[in-house]
Amino acid sequence: MTFVNKDIAAGIVLVILAVAYWLGADSIPKSLLEGGVGAEALPKMLGILLLILSAVLVLQTILARRQKAEAAAVEEDDADDDAPAVSNYHKHARALGLLLIGIGYIILVETVGYIIGVAYLLAAVTLFAGGASRRTVILFAVLGAVFFWVLFVEILGIHQPQGFWPKLWHQVTQAQSISPAYSATSATL
């Protein structure tokens, strides 16, 4: 059992969220096109609803805690539940690590393209989530990236980010076609 009950904390955060959301709804501009019920009506209602519900959650939890202060601890963790307890900071750190790997992918894939991005992702996650020998990881990442590329780009025909390669390629070909030396060579060949 943690010092502050997690439901009470969540309830308080939600109350703040509800107020912020309501204020956001209040600042939605008025429009002559909105008809009888305005664009802000449902959002405002939702804000109030969330406020009430989170207040109920807080009160409910406080009451329940008073009723059975000692039994509450048992309720905390179900045996067959995978989700970590709130106080398990080590596990949150692992989750954060995986999240950062994902952010890294988003940055990489836009700059160096899909294949390298996927290879990085596969290698990074494998190493982070248990690891393997260097050769296995490299093999898995490379083969995996090729597999993903074949599946998504070739078979399913989906466009994936290409990174800076096409631009580079374009510049290379541009430079070549301008260069007189090059034109001369290609003309003779």
Next chain:
Amino acid sequence: MRQVVRNTLSAVALSLFAIAPAAAQEAYPVDTVTIYTHSKPGSGSDLFLRAISAPLAKYLGANVIVDYWAGGSGAKAMANLAVAPADGSAFYATTPTHITTSLLSKPDKTYKDIDYIVNFFYDPEIFYAKADSPFKTIKDAVDFAVANPGKAKWGGASAGSLERQILEKIKKAKGAEVAIIPHEDGAGLLISVLNGTVDIGVGELAELSGQIEAGELKPLGVYMPERLPNLPDVPTALELGVDSDVIIKFRGLAGPKGIPAETVALIEAAAQKVLADPDFKKEYEKLNLIPGYMGQEEYRGYVGKFVESQAKFYEDFGVTAE
């Protein structure tokens, strides 16, 4: 040696990025022209581009491929186009959507950062009602709305759509008291007209011609400067005095700024040949598209006017971004 390097490089590039092999073409400044669309694969705009790419390739003398810059209703396409090479290799398929996006969601790059090259088509809009409606023309419907305040119900497509703007414009001009009810899209509006939720609707003829042929719907008026070849008996809104001016949906090409004038001239020439091509003509007439060729000068002016009317509408009706 250089040739070898270049061949290897292009082989790698081809296999990596699956660019269609460029046929040896001399006529156009580049081998391959890519037309980008923000519409999804399989959507109406996408299919239209695929239809036009073959004749365009023929008359331009270059490969024409269709690719996607989806996301943000054209915001991403404008951002990409603004920095694309200005050599005639990259174009954006324009529809009014990107202008709406520019005005309402205020992205970094807007219609101001790109340039208009040629227009191909107009998408004609018509007013329609259920076959058993008491109205014969759109004028009857407008007169009814003026005479019976609060009784009439008109349906437009999505919230900020051109279809809705047309109705709001007429409502304001005639001082009618009428509920104009927006829908998800043209299909949602069609249901509302068929089940009597609204009295009349406005939509693209292409979406409605099946129902009109089957006798479920009747056209009440055409929202174009002139009557349509496929609906010769239906009067225009101008003829009926319902509106004094029409805003029309367009389909053309935009490019990055700074494309050389000679290149633009080549595209203008090809566009005119494309529209005159007899095989392609059959195809687009079936899709109810009206050829509306405009060269660069005219197109720039047209879009400028379009932007003005849109901006004014949003301002008048208080539709603004946050």
Next chain:
Amino acid sequence: MDAVNIALGVLFTTPAIFAAFAGVAYGIVGGAMPGISPSVAMALLVPFTLTMDPTTAIILLASVYVGAEYGGSIPAILINTPGTNAAAATTIDGYALHQQGRGGEALGISLMAGVVGGLVGVIALVVLTEPLAKLALAFTPPAYFALGILSLSVIASLTEGSLVKGLISGVIGLMIATIGSDPISGVTRFTFGIPEVYGGINFILIMMGVFAVSELLIQVSLVDRERAGRDTRIKLPSLKSWKRLWLPVSVGSGMGIFEGITPGGGGAVASFLSYNEAKRWSRHPEEFGKGSIEGIAAPEAANNTVAGTALIPTLSFGIPGSNSTAVLLGALLVHGMQPGPMLFTQNPDVMYGLYGGLFVANIAQLAIGMLIMTPCIWLVNRPKRYRLAIIYALVFSGVYSIDNSAFDLIIVLMAGVLGYVMKLLKFPMLPLVLGLMLGYMVEANFRRSLMVSSGDPIIFFQDPISLGLLVLSGLMIFGSAIWPALKKLYRQRTAAS
């Protein structure tokens, strides 16, 4: 019997049978990729169908739809990630069964329920098109509003544990649904000036985040545990299981017929509603949520039935009820056909050929489903480090395909964090998904209705469909939330005295 002759003629004289098999196989693979919805899978094929003859092209696309609706249940069961929106309800019991080492059985049930549901859908399409088309037209804005409310009322009974938490989760879903441009006036709400969310947040992104990414975030710190009695191949349900399954399959198919014809509803609503009903009528309601075979059969039958009946409004009015049927509509137009009342008289070969093709596709689904399943199960049973890496890459690749936008990847990660926190605090996930799916429909139609009636709320009770659905939702909320609470209170009172 002309129709049958035409259908058989098409099947045996054109590559239609081949198209049906290929379409289903492609659809299953596409649908099984998280993020690739049936409509995306279909849209990707459209360019290739332009050169085919119309009948083959349409059969191919419709078969992709059939296959993808089934394919969506594979990741739902094996990795707790619905491959399609409609498979969201399947995650509940499907993944629970997989965790108990009964994944093969779960896949078998979803396959059989899907095939039965699919066939029911085709039969409804062939036999009931006319009356169902009339019913589809009767749905006015108040009726859609009521349908949305009915679907939302499922939250009350779907929530295990704290009802308050379930409701909070639903409200948050509705809040996310308000992001983007307002359905009536077009002004932007809660977009913070980001153009990418101007059109709203695609709810498949949130689903990928709260289901798939949050699961990865949790699993990364778990020990790779061995599961006893792990299924390694697909198991079709035995005759004995069928005794339990016929009811949920019928419930699901019934819902699917109804739902398919209401444009905008789509398979996801049908699967949630039928899950809820199957639970209510089951003899083992206590198993639901903990690995009930009925909890898989009902939603899977429903969403596969929808794949058939959703074609009714598309073909008879040219009104697509979902993104998938919109793609099909586009394909019909390109091939020079005008969907609408004249379609059957003008192009009988295509239409009856399509019916025949859909029958073949549903049979093909059985065979291909069995074939594809064993490698899928093998794949998810790899050591955790490889499995996590592959799922992560699948999610990113699939999500990118929706809009070619890296911003979507960021949204998915944010939704993943949201899902992680919700799991941590034991907030149920499904109400969030329901709220998100239904928010737009409920709000837009509520406001549309009031515009039609000039602000008079009586319109919701004048429309017969709306009235019926609202009464039904009232009963449902009462039956699943208030009634048990009253009973409990009564029991406490009597126990106390």
